[in-house]
Amino acid sequence: MGTVVETPVKEADATVTVKKPTVVFVLGGPGSGKGTQCANIVEHFGYTHLSAGDLLRAEIKSGSENGTMIQNMIKEGKIVPSEVTIKLLQKAMEESGNDKFLIDGFPRNEENRAAFEAVTKIEPEFVLFFDCSEEEMERRILNRNQGREDDNVETIRKRFKVFLESSLPVVQYYEAKGKVRKVIFCSPIFILVIMF
Template sequence: MGSVVDSSNKANGSALANKKVTVIFVLGGPGSGKGTQCANIVQHFGYTHLSAGDLLRAEMKSGSENGEMIQNMIKEGKIVPSEVTIKLLEKAMLDNGNDKFLIDGFPRNEENRAAFEAVTGIEPEFVLFFDCSEEEMQKRLLGRNQGREDDNIETIKKRFKVYMESSLPVIEYYNAKGKVRKIDAAKPVEEVFEAVKACFTPVAAS
C-alpha cells in the first residue's frame, strides 16, 4: 500500500519514545461490546483503558476550538483527523503512570494506523478484534439508550458504513502480520470474556 513507516524517522520527537509502553488496539464495530470487555480487562490484567471516542468527547466538552471541529465531524459520522486523536492519546498515555494501555476504537483507518506508528514509534502488541454482525450491533445500540446523540438509526447506519470501509483494512493489515486476536462478540458477555482472557494470559505471563 506504500504506507509502511520508515523506522529511521519513527517517533520523531514523541515523548512516548522514552516511555516503554505496551499497547493493544481494541477494534470492532459500534455496539460490539468493546467498552464492556475493556472494563473487564482493566480489572483482571491491570491495563489502562483509553477510549479514543471518550477522549474526543471530553475534548468537545472542554470548549476548545478543536472541540467544535470534532463535534461537527462526529455528527456527520466522519473520522476526526489523525493528528488530533493521536495528540489526545499521547497526552493521556504520558499523564498516566501505567505502561500497559488498551486503545479502544482506534486506529479507525489505515491513515490513522500509519500516523500512530510514525508519530509514537509504537506498534501494538496485538489487536483484539470483536467480530459481530451488523444486525446484532444495531439491536444493542438502539437498546442501550445511553443518551448519546450518535445512537439514532441514521447515525448508526453512517457509523457502520464508515467502520466497514475504513477499519477493516486496518484489521487485514495486522492480520497479515499475525497480530489479530479475533473474538466472537455475538456471544453472551461472560463467554466473550473467557475468550478475551485466553488472549491475554500469555501476554500477562511473559
C-alpha cells in the first residue's frame, strides 16, 4: 500500500494590517478657541477630541507623583516632558475605540513633535491652526471663568510667550510640508467648511 505523507497545512496569511489612526493636531495660543471648535468637529465628523491639557489636569487630580511634577511645570508656564504627555495621549487613544482623533494643544514644541512621530509612528493628517491675537486670547481666558489655576494674567502671559517661542516653530514645520489649515475667523460654520 502507499505511504501517507502528512503535509503541513498552510494557514491563511497571519499578517494583519492595522489601520493607523487619523490624527489632526489642533494648535493655537491659549484661549484661541481650540476646545470650543473641537466640540463642533466631534459633533459633525465623529472624531474623538483629546485635549493634552485636560489629560494633564486629570493626572494632577489623581494625586500621583507625575501629577505633582506636572502641576509645578504648569504653574511656571513650562512645557511638560514629551514622554509624559505622549503616554497619556496613547492611553486615551487606545481606550477611545475610535480611529479619528483631534489632538488639542500638542505638540507644544519641536521636541514634542519629533517624539510623538517617533513613538507613535503617526504623522498628522494636517494641523488646524487657530491664529488669534494675544489681546483677544487674554480677554477670552479672563472671561471664561473656568476656575483653572492657570487662568490669571501673569500665567497667561507666560503661556503666550511659551507658545510664540516653542509652538510656532511646529506650525512652521508642518506649514513647510503643506499640512497647515489656518483659522483666523473662529465661526463654527467656517471651521467645518475648511476642515472637511
